Amino acid sequence: MKALAWILGGLTMAALPAVSQVTQITEGPGDDTEAAWSPDGTKVAFQSDRAGSMDIYVLDLASGQVTPVVQGPGESQFPAWSPDGSHLAFVHVHLTKTAVQGIELGHCVHIVPASGGEPRRLTGGVDRDHTPTWSRDGQSILFSTTRGMKDFAVCLQRVPVAGGEPETLDAQDAMDNAMMQPDISPDGRHIAYGFVNGFRSNWCIRLAKADRPTRRFQLTSQDMSMYGPRWSPDGSVIACTGYRPGDPGWGIYLLQVATGAFARLDTGEGNSRSAT
16 A cells, blocks of 8 residues: 555545556565565565465565565464564464364464564464454554354454453354454554455455444445455555456455545456555
8 A cells, every 4th residue: 555655645536547557576486465565665574385385474675685584384374564563463374183173273373573583472272363463552463263253253353462362352253254354544543354244245344443343334335345455554545355246357446435435456467456
């Protein structure tokens, strides 16, 4: 979204132009996904299986140098920068047992210095934790999880960075009901996240009050699929992955928070996702 801020300046959503140039910033074997801008805009963290397993890397945009931050057994996914840029939160998946046995400590939230070092685990148990994001004060991490859910649901929880038990922010314990990829607005007042209500429904974007997460409303309609919201620096626009009937593939959409107006960016052939 930092790269898009200039394009949006002074324009309404109806006047949003197509992106005239898409610049590829990584190359080589493997899939590079889930990119995340550093707070100062000089680096991009991402996950990649270029070395055989899914690991966390940081790309320095000025030099083009890619540095591994988390590598080793298992898979590390969904990097997210702390507000001061000093640490990354991520989910580490290390399936040492079968699902029947109970995958203890197999899908947990960790943090690690952005320059590399020993990760510190924040959550544990046999639950599946996903898509962490930092609070604006850097004191806690929000994430999606199956913790406490009985009917294959995914809820929103928060865990203190200093250590402690996670607390539930919002939950709807129903079959195939999921709240995924939370992101907090720049002013800290709202949470945006992707929501799906049942296997056959489309993903939509929800907004919730940060101080009362159960006060929520739907920003996008059910006749299209939208997920993975990320706020613009000024909080007026949300970028997300989306698909509408007739689209050539999955693409990047911009949503105007105040009105719900949206526009699809022209990012070229193929599928685009995971805007940041």
